Amino acid sequence: MTRHIVCAARDLPPGARKLVHLEGRPILVLNVKGEFHALLNICPHQGASLAGGILTGLVESGEPGDYRYSREGEILRCPWHGWEFDVKTGKSWCKPSRIRLKDYPVAVESGGALVEGPYVAETFPVSIDDDYVVVEVATARVAERGAAGG
């Protein structure tokens, strides 16, 4: 496991997103209403970059003619064919058990805590008063591919 500093927390306000490459993988980090999430940026359907998709809500219905709109801003819609993913779990809305985006642990840590760590990268822009968004990714040489969906 390697932990990567993505940016200062204040640079990723609610509703914002940032695409980074960590360990050869494109990872999309999002701030949804103050909670940070990190997802593999490869749509499991045909591989689109999800970074260009909109964050939207969920339309649900108990029966025809009855509609509810909920979870505004928590559903990431693929920019190509519109598959919907739950940002919090990475699960797709159409087949949640089979098709999901890989998600990565994200934490917000203070600059002070980070500089105290034993293996701080030299390029880390330390300003120890700030909080930083940190994503944890398994170390790997080869970029992961999303599984083909159908």
Added chain:
Amino acid sequence: MNMNVAPGRVEAETRNVRLIADCDIHPTPNTTRDLYPWLDQRWRTHIETFGALRRQGVQQGPAYPKSQPDAARRDAWPEGGRPGSRLDFMQKQHLDANRVALGVLTTISPHPGAYQNPEMSAAFCRAVNEWQKAEWTAKDTRLKGSILVPYEHGDLAAAEIAHWAGDEDFVQILLLSRTVEPMGQRRYWPLYQAAQEAKLPIGVHAFGNGAHPITSSGWPSFYIEEMTGHAQTCQSQITSLVLEGVFERFPGLRIVVIEGGFAWLPPLAWRLDTHWTKLRAETPHLKRKPSEYIRDHVWITTQPMEEPQSRQHILDIFEWIGWDRLLFASDYPHWDFDDPARCLPIAISEDQAQRFFLDNALKLYGVDPAKAAAATLAA
């Protein structure tokens, strides 16, 4: 534990390893005014004064947006323009990234071929054709145009085909699938005669306004019904072309079904053959089984691809249709785009892939493989 600072930049990757032909790419003028250089003042004034009358049934007009703004991939908007309006953006995002050696342009918005006013329809089709040549095919030799024709007016359509015949920038004639009458009817025969003489295939792309409801049982409530309904339109068009004897009369005619799906084609052929054994006397002008005309005269583009539970089913359907009849299409920049690197649900052999992704299209559209490769290198 190691701590790294994440880079913010992601390099563009080439998504595809082989050269491909993409048989459904949609360029779009930003506005009708982009066509004005090729329109007489008479028609500029006309469209600004009266607009264009389309054959549109009891609905307000075509539904937009279709799933996404401008029915396009959200990442396909060039700065300051509509998706498909800028060549440099298309080159970077699609033609170069996906190694497109032949890109067949299918201009459908606008496709003025069904305008109610015949002369206006002809004038606007001519303008779109000139625009394709000036703005696209002349600037990137990987791209080839489709001739738009006023297809509801057989003689005018034939004249437009004759005008462009022999021009290597154009490789097919393009109709939309919702016509006023089934395509086998005689009003369309002059168009087929001209296509045969020009040795150009006819692409039939989903959509259009034929004045009829967009499903054969009336107007649906949802866009998803329109998407699915394209299959029935294409089925009735192929049925009509076969049974009216068009392929018997025009043996050189080649039809390309674009964006209508294709998994329905084998069962349609089976059904026609079954009926024909019993009802043959009604259409004595047919010399062969309906399925034989289909196999000889119909090509299909594979986007949108049906995605069955068992991936093997798609292969079975490909087998029936024939590996020489399949054309890869992406539908770029539209939202239901197929990615050439990811669209096939199952591995196919190298030989099949070569035909599917490139060779069939080069052959059908008469493009020299050496020229296509040179165009790719030059790009």
